[in-house]
Each structure stands twice: as C-alpha cells, then as structure tokens.
Amino acid sequence: MSLSILRLDSSINGAASQSRELTDQTIAKLLGAHPDAQVTTRDLAKNPVPMIDNAWLAAVNTPAEDRSDAQNAIADLSDELIAExxxxxxxxxxxxxxNFTIPTQLNAWIDQITRAKVTFQYGENGPEGLIKDTKAIVVLASGGTKVNSPIDFASTYLNHMLGFVxxxxxxxxxxxxxFADRDAALENAQASLNALAA
Incomplete structure (x- = not known):
C-alpha cells in the first residue's frame, strides 16, 4: 500500500513564503523515499475553511438523519477534513x-477536525485521541520566535492539539x-529535513 500524505499550507505570503519552500522540500524528501505516495493538498490561506460558530456546533451535534440541508453542508465539510x-x-x-502562534487559517482547520466522539473522546482516564497511526511533520518558519522558548505558543499549541486527537x-x-541569524536557521531546518526517517 502506498504512503498517504496530507499537506497543509497556511502562509499568506504565497511564493515568498519560507514555510512553503521548506514544505516543498519536505514533500520532495517523502516522495523520494516513496515515489508512489499519494499527496492530498489543502491550501488553507488560498482556500480557507470556515471558522466554527453556533451553526457549526448545532450541525455536528445533530444526528445525521435529523440534519437540515444547511446542516448537512456544514457537517459534510468537517467530515471531509477529518477523513483526510x-x-x-x-x-x-x-x-x-x-504573533507568536499559528495562523488563524490553520486554527480554523484544527477547530473543524476537533470533534467529540469523532476525533477524541473522554473516558475514565480523561481525553483520548481517536486518530491512530498517523504521524505529523510540522514545518515551521519564524522571524523572531525560537521554538520551545517562553514566547513560542505555536509549537506548544500544535503539540497539544495534535496529541489531543x-x-x-x-x-x-x-x-x-x-531575524537573528537567517543562515543558521535555514541550516538547522535542512539538518532536520535530512534527518527525516524515510
């Protein structure tokens, strides 16, 4: 069975985006190791998913057989994102x-896939993520924020939310x-990219 890859882009900078360039390289590395891999791409900046609201909450918490057409449309998108x-x-x-954290566009996607009894549930031992056997590679680019520093709210949030599901x-x-040392930052990213398991 071929490798299945889901690619998410969230930078608003288009072709000038450093995270997109590094994500291109990451995908190329994976395809080099798995030439028959299937890649599904979601550009959350160019084609943003809706922010969740009261209508979303009502739709996803209404049994499928009881939903209105409008509720079906709302829930269907969330279901599609989760299925991917x-x-x-x-x-x-x-x-x-x-601003020290992830883009709004990516946060909207996280909200869409974080669904009680679908991607997580609560049991005797607390929350349990229901998405099993999926790995994540986070390709992160920042100007002034150092990963794992006290002002890094991007990786800490992503680690928590990915683990939560x-x-x-x-x-x-x-x-x-x-901004501190661009060359060193890119060298570190390349080292991490080269070390990725095939």
Missing part, C-alpha cells in the same frame, strides 16, 4: 509563526528566529 486526516499516514503542516508522533523541521 484519518486516511493519512503522514500529515505535513506548513506553519509560519504569526491522537497524533503523538510529531517531528519538526524548523527555521526559527530567522
């Missing part, structure tokens, strides 16, 4: 750091704090 993650062996997430195998390819 569930089908993926690897999710590659391109993350530019904006069951994705606990998370690898980072990070070109962080590029």
């Amino acid at each position: 993650v569930q089908a993926a062996d690897v999710v590659v997430i391109g993350v530019p750091v904006y 069951g994705i606990t195998d998370v690898t980072y390819v990070a070109a962080d704090a590029m």
